Amino acid sequence: MSTQLLQEERKSAPQPSQTVEKARPNDWTTPQAMAIPKEGYFTLEPGRYGPVFPRTPACYGFSVVGKVKPGREKAIRDYGTNIESAVKADPTVLAPLKLHYLRWVLFDVGSGLHFMYQGIFDTDFDKYLEDAVAVFLKTGITTVFTNLEGWPEDWKTNVPSVIQFFRDHQCPSFLEYGEYPYVSADEVKKALAIKYAFSDMLDQMQ
């Protein structure tokens, strides 16, 4: 009888191939690319400050491009060192931005020097704009933007105008790719923490 039960269980058990066919949504094991319309979104979803940009296999992003005021290149470059020091002094100083990576680039394609602030992060750009602005004010990142044309003169007292600057200068991407799509920085850190915890456990068992 026990043999019969075992056979019935085997019959009803899912076959391995079936499990593989049913990929989970946002499956991190399958690299994904996403082409994005010119507007930066697929369907218009209103956010508090404008259209919401979609989450992509490369999470959320922020690519602000602005023209540098004449003679301000050194001031911007020097500020890279300030951010390096600030993070060294307090590694959590940029934590509210939920960043994976941050890249600052200066380039000139013939129409003058431009600055690009590119961030890859895990939170909806629209949802945490005020928190981002607060971090920018706290760390002095806003000081960098004061070297760009179009930066609002009343930025210290007019947060909505700062937010508007970022929205106006945001260049949405039209292709994003994730080798391990939709994985958040916290998930990466948790996975690594588990890996090291297992390593420690194995060491303790020697």
Next chain:
Amino acid sequence: MLELEDLQHFLISRPPAFAARYEFLSFRQPESGRKWLSGILNKVGVAKHVGSHTPDSRWVTVAFTWNGLRALGLNEEALATFPGEFRQGMAARAEILGTTGANHPEHWMGELASSDLHAIVVLFARNAVERERCKAEHRQYLSICPGVEILSSLDLEAIPPFDYVHEHFGYRDRLSQPAIEGTGDEPGPGSGPPIKPGEFFLGYPDESGSQPALPQPEVLSRNGSYLAYLRLEEHVGAFRAFLREQGNTPEGQELIAAKLMGRWRSGAPLTLAPQRDDPALGADMQRTNNFNYGTMDPYGYGCPLGSHIRRMNPRDTASNMQQHRMIRRGGTYGPALPEGAPEDGIGRGIAAFVGCASLVRQFEFAMNVWTNDPTFHQLGNERDPFVGTQDGTFDLTIPKRPIRQKIKGLPAFTTVRGGAYFFLPGISALRYLTTLSSSSQQSESRNCDAKGCLR
């Protein structure tokens, strides 16, 4: 220093009222609205006097929608200086707030989503008998103010037992209110430092350290606040049925109720009392807020990450909390559903106001991010169990050792029945509004142009 003699009492101090009536008004002609306001102005409660414990019948609160300011005769140039979210009104911001599906404005009651909604008058009363007197008095007053119509109204009343404030589901209320710098209120242990007045009242420095630009003219905006009104029907029968379904014993049901809220119904926080209720802790304002999440409950084994209080005030696990605090006011409407009684179909719930200086940064952030964002705290598929828009497709995760419990398909315990954005002017501003005149709209506009007062 806060100008208490020029602030309406509403966000500063509660009068000793066990009942109230909200009347939602429409002004058919500007002059009729101004006449009504002129006559009621001396009954509007002033912050300086409400806490003085003197017999004072001036417990009226008055606030206006953006359409209401226009209906009183405010000129277009001044109207344009108010923030976009206030100009649009709550109904137009439904997608942003997440009030969709059954909570969508197309289902709202009392013409609250209508552009005809111009003002709210709140009549506070010591008890229901006194409220009836106030209603009659206001009705009589309206009879000599032709052109001012009541679009709808709502009677509010505390529900038994009366020895502590609670709502229809039975949770103790008013446990976490921000202390405002300059009012003399000291924050209780665990509540953080006092909050700058500019977070709640226009014309003062806020937590950013600066003083945001004011809508114009300044006499209208200074000492004013924005109010987000929500009427939330509570489905008590469905809530109790859910507890019975999820908990095999009365103790188990109480634990599920606590996990949804983050506090036991007594008010005791799960972070401090994770295993069993502690009513004395819940009632002790020196202890009931004295906790954090980051070090005391980082994984939510006590207070689930998606519970109501952890969403509405993430404390040390969110950034810039001082800039996201709000003042809540309001009360219960409808009769209490006796314990054990079947759902009777009578509307009951809470009708509450959120007071702040920036609707988009404070109220809309809370609704958009904390309440209705399924990915809040990386939960993935959850919304606030009580205030979030629930349609049976969202979950609640209850962290537990060794394996978490996940309740799939959480039912809707509440439905948004109405809402609106109001501007709560200071006393001088109310006087200013009575001085507007239909014929002066153009000349006032010219004067402002000349003085540059709208810049």
